[in-house]
Amino acid sequence: SVxxxxxxxxxxxxxxxxxxxxxxxxxxxxxxxxxxxxxxxKPGWLITGYDLVRSVLADPRFSxxxxxxxxxxxxxxxxxxxEFLLMDDPQHRRYRRPLMGRFTVRRMRMLxxxxxxxxxxxLDAMEETGPPTDLVTAFAKPIPTIVICEILGVPYExxxxxxxxxxxxxxxxxxxxxxIAAYTATQEYLAELVAAKRAKPTDDVLSELTDSDLTDEELxxxxxxxxxxxxxxxxxxxxxxxxxxxxxxxxxxxxxADPALTDGAVEELLRYLSVxxxxxxxxxxxxxxxGQTIKAGTTVVLSxxxxxxxxxxxxxxxxxxxxxQHDGHLAFSHGIHxxxxxxxxxxxxxxxxxxxxxxxxTLRLAVxxxxxxxxxxxxxxxxxxxxxxxxxxxRS
Ligand code: HEM
Numbered sequence: 001s002v003x004x005x006x007x008x009x010x011x012x013x014x015x016x017x018x019x020x021x022x023x024x025x026x027x028x029x030x031x032x033x034x035x036x037x038x039x040x041x042k043p044g045w046l047i048t049g050y051d052l053v054r055s056v057l058a059d060p061r062f063s064x065x066x067x068x069x070x071x072x073x074x075x076x077x078x079x080x081x082x083e084f085l086l087m088d089d090p091q092h093r094r095y096r097r098p099l100m101g102r103f104t105v106r107r108m109r110m111l112x113x114x115x116x117x118x119x120x121x122x123l124d125a126m127e128e129t130g131p132p133t134d135l136v137t138a139f140a141k142p143i144p145t146i147v148i149c150e151i152l153g154v155p156y157e158x159x160x161x162x163x164x165x166x167x168x169x170x171x172x173x174x175x176x177x178x179x180i181a182a183y184t185a186t187q188e189y190l191a192e193l194v195a196a197k198r199a200k201p202t203d204d205v206l207s208e209l210t211d212s213d214l215t216d217e218e219l220x221x222x223x224x225x226x227x228x229x230x231x232x233x234x235x236x237x238x239x240x241x242x243x244x245x246x247x248x249x250x251x252x253x254x255x256x257a258d259p260a261l262t263d264g265a266v267e268e269l270l271r272y273l274s275v276x277x278x279x280x281x282x283x284x285x286x287x288x289x290x291g292q293t294i295k296a297g298t299t300v301v302l303s304x305x306x307x308x309x310x311x312x313x314x315x316x317x318x319x320x321x322x323x324x325q326h327d328g329h330l331a332f333s334h335g336i337h338x339x340x341x342x343x344x345x346x347x348x349x350x351x352x353x354x355x356x357x358x359x360x361x362t363l364r365l366a367v368x369x370x371x372x373x374x375x376x377x378x379x380x381x382x383x384x385x386x387x388x389x390x391x392x393x394x395r396s
Pocket of ligand 1: 064084085086092096103148225226229230231233234237275276279330331332333334336337338339340341342344345
């Protein structure tokens, strides 16, 4: 008989901040697909195995459309124009296509010098004011925030308030009122920004996009997706990734000693941590998955984290091994919604982790590991709230 998962939302085991919740690992042990009840009471499925997660992501019979998500007992509105993460083709393609040429490997390599400069500035500031410091505010958040704001064309003086608003609706710990207020403030800001770019284009992606048939409302939606997707994810990878490295000193020492390990380290941290831990899809017709029939209109939860820890796909999946030979983790998803910003995220992480380990050879936690504040499992993106670190001054 098929396993049923009832205790959700799941929680992580104390002392295991990097591993998926026990309920999800347990579900995977019973098989790659489990029956599942959404927190709103609707029946669904939970897919935890690598092969099945990947096949659902590649299957056009499964939809990302927000209004089809069958998880609560009221109807969800469709995604606003431009918010293409929660749309299917052809609508999704209309927004994604004009962006694709702007996030290629080549374009991102060209950006790497600028990212090195931004990173060096953050590390200089850390040296001037610390030790100790909170690595989240000094390093993990500013780097991706400055980068995505520069790409999009958000003026420097607006960045602080902007980051706060996005934090509010990504952190998973705010009331509905706070959430709506933050969302509204962001929308208002983006409306002004789009108007400003139309009036006086500057050298950035948003200005370039005004030279198309996209409406103001669509441009606002696209900008919101880029911002929300672009810095919370990367920021959490940088901070949680540093925490993971500090908790695996032999791996950290290997990375420090060998710059050639950097690219592999980034892929392994992506797999091991999978901060974008779950996403959902809804069946458009009855679909057979792993011997079970998913009825039309039923929403499935796809666990990218357990897929990336699947013992049938990765040897010793729960071991952080920076030397692992990498192919095909699902940390950036798969299929038509596969992360548009993955090349940018890779360059940011390679540059930032490399510079951090080179600059601070004695970096360590400033509090016991159990006291590091973690995001709740209800947050869409997992991570640490703050990461107090210290180092030996003089030797850096
Ligand atoms: C989509 C992860 C960084 C832009 C996604 C998805 C994942 C993901 C898992 C697909 C969700 C799904 O399956 O429905 C990550 C991670 C990042 C990261 C782990 C950092 C390490 C970025 C950055 C950008 C970005 C820096 C900036 C441009 C996007 C966009 C989408 C997306 C626009 C929507 C793509 C679509 O629907 O076609 N990301 N992302 N991401 N990501 Fe990222």
